Amino acid sequence: MTTPRTKREERLLAVLQTEVPGRYATQNGRRNLVRAGIACLALFYVSTVVCWALAPSDTAMYVTLACDGIGLVAGALVLGQMVVVTRGTTRLPDHLLDERQALEKLRAHSTSHRMTVMLLFAALFGIELGMTSDGDHSPSAAVVVTFVALLVTVAALPLLVTTWRMPDPIPDEDDA
Amino acid sequence: MARPVPTDKDKELVHNRIAVLRAERGVSRRELATALGVHYQTVGYLERGEYSPSLHLALQIAEYFEVPVEVVFSLRPFPLIGSTNL
Numbered sequence: 001m002t003t004p005r006t007k008r009e010e011r012l013l014a015v016l017q018t019e020v021p022g023r024y025a026t027q028n029g030r031r032n033l034v035r036a037g038i039a040c041l042a043l044f045y046v047s048t049v050v051c052w053a054l055a056p057s058d059t060a061m062y063v064t065l066a067c068d069g070i071g072l073v074a075g076a077l078v079l080g081q082m083v084v085v086t087r088g089t090t091r092l093p094d095h096l097l098d099e100r101q102a103l104e105k106l107r108a109h110s111t112s113h114r115m116t117v118m119l120l121f122a123a124l125f126g127i128e129l130g131m132t133s134d135g136d137h138s139p140s141a142a143v144v145v146t147f148v149a150l151l152v153t154v155a156a157l158p159l160l161v162t163t164w165r166m167p168d169p170i171p172d173e174d175d176a
Numbered sequence: 177m178a179r180p181v182p183t184d185k186d187k188e189l190v191h192n193r194i195a196v197l198r199a200e201r202g203v204s205r206r207e208l209a210t211a212l213g214v215h216y217q218t219v220g221y222l223e224r225g226e227y228s229p230s231l232h233l234a235l236q237i238a239e240y241f242e243v244p245v246e247v248v249f250s251l252r253p254f255p256l257i258g259s260t261n262l
Contacts (some may be wrong), residue, residue, distance in 0.1 A: 169217060
């Protein structure tokens with residue numbers, strides 16, 4: 001079950017065995033973290049909308065670089081916190097998870113899958129709207145930025161779902 | 177007299193005595209988790225009734241405490257200590 005096979009996995013497990021930071025020990029704290037993650041993802045969609053509306057132009061380029069850059073840096077920090085809070089449930093390989101974590105990972109991926117299907121329909125609708133509002137105008141930059149936004153969302157969804165659903169952790173001191 | 181049939185509400189609920197047995201034997205949550213090969217939080221969630229174990233894990237827990245599985249797990253709440261309704 002939770003047997004590390006390499007030194008790297010051993011170190012990773014040691015980090016994830018530590019206690020969850022106090023501010024994320026409550027449901028409200030964890031859900032605020034998820035909201036922060038969604039805000040980071042929203043930045044990618046802001047740049048997508050700007051690209052569809054203004055690309056090719058300098059404004060579209062600067063807005064995209066700024067939004068995606070901030071989204072990437074802030075998102076990495078927020079998602080990193082989520083990995084610690086969820087103790088790597090969605091990121092660790094299966095052989096490092098126990099049955100509860102494996103089940104939670106499966107549930108998170110199943111929920112994320114349903115959300116991804118909805119997201120794809122929303123993206124199709126948005127792209128159709130972007131293309132028909134200005135003839136057949138579909139800048140290649142906008143297509144790439146849309147793809148990046150979708151990719152980042154799909155990658156982050158299981159972690160967001162797990163963090164949102166997670167029950168309050170059990171304090172270590174209980175054993176004292 | 178026949179005992180009441182569990183309702184839909186507690187259909188999924190499995191009551192357990194892990195915390196009592198652990199305290200009785202002086203076993204820490206981490207020690208039990210290591211012996212079972214699970215995360216110590218999983219033991220905590222089991223004790224709080226927020227997670228129901230697989231049959232394999234339930235049998236492992238019973239084996240660890242050297243008691244029959246029905247001593248540790250039950251579909252009905254365990255009687256409280258001092259309760260006359262045993």
